[in-house]
Amino acid sequence: MENGIGLDVVQEAIRTVDFLLSQNRSRYPGDLPPTHPFKLSAWREGKTRMESDGPFFEFQDSSAVTDPLEETLELNRAYAEALLIHEQLHQVKFDPRMREELIQRALGILPATELGRFLEIHSCAAALPRNIADSNERLLEAFNLITRRFGEASALAYIMLIVAGLRARSEFENYGRKIDLLFQKVVEGPAVAQMLEMVTLNGRRAGFEPQFRLLVALRERLWQMKPSRLAP
Incomplete structure (x- = not known):
C-alpha cells in the first residue's frame, strides 16, 4: 500500500481502536463533567446517572426519514474514529486531552462545549449560515433541527449569531469560545x-x-x- 502501510497493519490499527473504544465506553456518563448537557438534561427529566440510557448518539440510517444534522454528526463521529486509527498508524500524535476528546466523540458522545457544538452544527449544510440567513423559514427549520439534538439554548445562540451577521466558521469558533469562558467562570x-x-x-x-x-x-x-x- 501507499506509504508502505500494509492492509494487515491497517486492520490491526482498526481492531486496536475498536478495543480502545469498547474499554472506554463503560466510563461514561460517570466521567463526564456535571455541566455536560447530557447530565443536565438527565436530571431535568428526572433521571439519575445510573438510570439514564447513556450519552451515546447512535445514528439511525433510515431512507424514510432524513435528518441532515444527524447525518453530519455521524460523519463527524466517524472522522474522530478515523483520527484515532491514524494515530495507531503513527501518522499523527495527539496529546492526552485531545485524545480523550476524540475517544468521546468516536463513541458518539456529543461535545460538552458550546464551541464544539457550534462547529458540529456549522458543518451541516442545512444549518450553514449562508444557506439559511436570508430566509425566516429556513432559520426556523434550522432552529428546530438543532434543538432536537443540542437543545434550545445552543439552537437559540447559534441562530442569534446568524441574525447578528456571523457567517464564517472562525467567527462561530470565536464566539463559542467566549461563551464557554463565561460559562466556566460562572460554574x-x-x-x-x-x-x-x-x-x-x-x-x-x-x-x-x-x-x-x-x-x-x-x-x-x-x-x-x-x-x-x-x-x-
Missing part, C-alpha cells in the same frame, strides 16, 4: 459547583430545595461578576 464558583454536583448526582430526587439553591447560587455568581455592580 467554577464554589457554591455553584457544589449545588450543581448535588443536583446532577441525584436527579429530581434531590428535591426542590437543592434546585432552588442552585438557581440562587447562579444568580449570586452572576451578580458578583457584574462590572461596577450596584447593591441589590
